[in-house]
Amino acid sequence: MRLTGGVTGKGAAGRWQDAAEGTHGDLLDLIRENCGLTEFREVAEEARRFLGLTGDDHTAGYEHCCRPLGHLPSLPGSCAIPEPQADDGCDPAPDAAQAQRAARRLFGMAQPLPGTLAETYLHRRGITPEALIGIDALRFHPRCFHRATPEAQPKPWPALIAAVTDLDGRITGIQRTWLDPDGCAPLDPIRLGKAPLATPRRALGLLLGHAGRFGTAPGLECEPVNGLLMAGEGIETVLSLRCVLSAMPMAAALSAGHLAALLLPAGLRRLYIARDADAAGDRAMASLTERAIAAGVEAITLSPRLGDFNDDLRELGVAELRANLRVQLAPEDAQRFLVSG
Template sequence: MNNASEISRALAEQAEAFCRSWLPAGRKIGNYWIVGNKHGDPGRSLAVRLKQSAGRKPGKWVDHASAEHGDLLDIIAEQLPSPTWQAVFSEARRFLGQPGLRSIQNTVEQNGGTTNPDRSATARRLLAIGRPIQATLAERYLRNRGITRFGPALRYHHGVYFRDETGQRRQLPALLAAITDNAGNVTGCNRTWLDPSRSCVASITEPKRVIGNLAGNAVRFQHGSGSDDLIAGEGLETVLSIGTVFPLLDLAACLTANHLGQFIPPEHTKRLWIARDNDDAGATAAQLLRQRAEDLGIAVFDLMPVRNDFNDDLREDGDIALRARLQSDIENALTVQQAKA
């Protein structure tokens, strides 16, 4: 191992052991190690992929707050007082020379009863055994948040497995959401575990998790055939809040700020409305998506909540006030576009 690519691949094969050693303040959630940043501070912004999934390599990381990304050599470089390549390579070789790493690599996590690196098939099976959300805990959860726009992308299951922070395998009811590509193929499933006693999100570590391939894709809510206009946003509840006040508009929930920035709009889209969250991560994601969409010849507009996200606005202001404000924002944006034309 005499060059960066060889050492990076070797580290990636031991991604979980590496994270436990170099990023001990984080925790394992599904196929990712979640931590605050590349310096290893506590938090949830940075995610390191632990195993290959849907063709994406292990050992790669992305910081959802800063939009930075890299490999495990970058993590070492950030934590060394003098991060020369010689020092980084030396630390990497020292780590790889530790005994017992191979046994860690060969330990298989039985999460959901599958070891298939392509988790899209697992996602499709989970959605298939779900039921429509009408008259279920999932519907009560959404209605408690003021949401009344649903759709066939949403399913419910009374007992979906997950592993808690101690590694124990448990079951809770979950709202399921189908993630699809632009051709309508199911590529993944978002799971929101729910507390049956309070009809709210369960009090567990990372109660919202994705299985399958989310990059470039989204949870979609369409009314009839593809429209010229599409509203794309981050969280499922955020997007459905807009759908509640505009029940005929097409929606795409990308689930995280990072994946909003990676979203690939459908070819028929002429106007893309980015319903970003009111924070730095939302601003960064909106800019990335704007650049991609404008390169495709799509007119792009931003929609901003008053509070952190549109579900906060819906619950605080009500549907009538949110509809009026959004209608005004949309009309003003179109007027400005026409004036520039």
């Protein structure tokens, strides 16, 4: 990477070259390669998100989140830049501290999960009541504002609110999943209970390196139970695993890019990586595995039979999910943590 330029005539500052492969380019080329993008418009949008130059986070499904460059999980910022919301009081382009304050405020305004539409949504995704016991990181907001575009008027929708915390248990951000208000309607195979919006998921605050955490005692996120941790992408994916591994601490990084950059807690000796069965999931798994091994942590990959572990739970059932995990877990962990059926 050229840090200075323009004097020797060999290139401008910010240009890079891979001597082994002969490839070269600038930051936009790096974004394109790491995100697997093809259209310049998409590359420019990702660059603006990373720099915080837009008020709209466009993070539906996190399809275009970048993998962290190299192995620097402490890079400032996040692939998910927050949007201004009528319920968080943010300026159109909030800084990181402002976004985190807004995230904490919105999470504080939400109500506990039991008995809400958010709990119904998770049950309809196949999540068992037992898997939600002791979950404090998930709440429900009955009127969480959603803005379709930066210029549009915000509209309220019910939403599942997930807290994102650092290794000390401090809330650094949230993820909002807007829900179909008709929780009794037939489950749409595409939306799966989410609101009929172009972007039914959005993040607010700082996500990079952090996660939604389940099965850890408050304030003890940096102390894995028996030195174990299971990490995956989505909230529903990780909660699906809790249906058969309810006593194992778990972290939902919320996207493939953020899973690759997940900060590893002190005392961790074995990391289970619950990958999604797609190209982004493969890249995240490879990156996190390499970082874990470099830190002296054993990394074991768990693979679903279908697209992800929530697909397995909904379409194959709890018994098949349990059987698939039994042969992938370390024998001592399968015996200790796997819930018998």
